[in-house]
Amino acid sequence: MRDDDALEKAASLLRRAERVAVLTGAGVSTESGIPDFRSPGGLWSRYDPSKLTFDKFVASADTRRLYWEIATESYPVLRDAEPNAAHRAVAALERCGKLLLLVTQNVDGLHQKAGTSDEKIIEIHGSSLRVTCIDCGAPHDREEVHARVLDGDVAPGCDHCGGRLKPATVSFGQAMPERETLAAFQAARSCDLMLVIGSSLVVYPAAGLPDEAVRGGASLIIVNNEATDKDHLAAATLGGSAGESMSLLLRRAGLDGADG
Numbered sequence: 001m002r003d004d005d006a007l008e009k010a011a012s013l014l015r016r017a018e019r020v021a022v023l024t025g026a027g028v029s030t031e032s033g034i035p036d037f038r039s040p041g042g043l044w045s046r047y048d049p050s051k052l053t054f055d056k057f058v059a060s061a062d063t064r065r066l067y068w069e070i071a072t073e074s075y076p077v078l079r080d081a082e083p084n085a086a087h088r089a090v091a092a093l094e095r096c097g098k099l100l101l102l103v104t105q106n107v108d109g110l111h112q113k114a115g116t117s118d119e120k121i122i123e124i125h126g127s128s129l130r131v132t133c134i135d136c137g138a139p140h141d142r143e144e145v146h147a148r149v150l151d152g153d154v155a156p157g158c159d160h161c162g163g164r165l166k167p168a169t170v171s172f173g174q175a176m177p178e179r180e181t182l183a184a185f186q187a188a189r190s191c192d193l194m195l196v197i198g199s200s201l202v203v204y205p206a207a208g209l210p211d212e213a214v215r216g217g218a219s220l221i222i223v224n225n226e227a228t229d230k231d232h233l234a235a236a237t238l239g240g241s242a243g244e245s246m247s248l249l250l251r252r253a254g255l256d257g258a259d260g
């Protein structure tokens with residue numbers, strides 16, 4: 001399909017859609033200066049993920065120290081990043097009443113910063129902007145814990161039970177949050193359009209959402225700067241930068257009035 005045909009097809013699907021489920025991945029935030037999973041310079045090109053599994057975090061003080069060292073380096077980047085045109089486009093879909101649910105694999109909080117409301121967002125891999133105790137579940141203020149680590153508390157403990165604090169993200173080998181996962185699959189089943197933006201669609205279970213949506217009769221649009229394994233399911237695929245593609249898509253669908 002020519003680029004313009006794909007844009008037109010996607011725009012007409014979006015114009016008609018009433019219940020849009022959006023799935024975003026790390027590619028929606030690269031234009032905000034947050035590297036995705038595999039890019040050179042991205043976290044996992046520098047650290048071996050097999051050394052940072054949840055089991056190892058639980059079992060080893062050394063792993064906890066390393067984990068907090070990495071988390072403390074990346075947190076200010078996430079905290080200080082600004083949303084881009086792609087995040088703003090998703091927020092615009094809510095303002096014009098089309099957004100059923102946004103499921104994000106990102107842990108950076110940028111959709112909230114762009115104006116999508118909390119009740120419309122499922123953070124299926126958690127958030128780096130929060131900290132919880134893995135022993136008693138008590139939430140802790142990320143900014144405070146960050147300051148403690150910078151002050152030399154290299155593997156911080158819980159204020160309540162003395163247990164192990166961890167950024168509230170889903171680590172490799174850690175169970176997916178049940179409520180969030182159920183809500184995401186429920187939205188995939190009940191949407192009439194699924195829009196995937198900036199995800200390589202290789203990390204499950206999130207990568208199973210497009211299949212679930214299509215099985216339920218929804219149309220699928222994929223916005224990504226490289227091919228994905230699910231392109232064959234999509235009614236339209238839009239390449240190039242997510243920010244630019246989403247702006248073009250909203251404009252072509254006549255929804256850019258909600259773009260502000």
Ligand code: NAD
Binds near residue numbers: 027036
């Ligand atoms: P991924 O890195 O596997 O895939 C990102 C995709 O986006 C890639 O196909 C890449 O080519 C594409 N992409 C990158 N920049 C783009 C742009 N500007 N425009 C269009 N496409 C672009 O990410 P994923 O699918 O989210 O899965 C990996 C995991 O990484 C997730 O679990 C997520 O939690 C985690 N992660 C999150 C962040 C974040 O919160 N911002 C950053 C890195 C990794």
Ligand code: ZN
Binds near residue numbers: 136162164
């Ligand atoms: Zn605790």
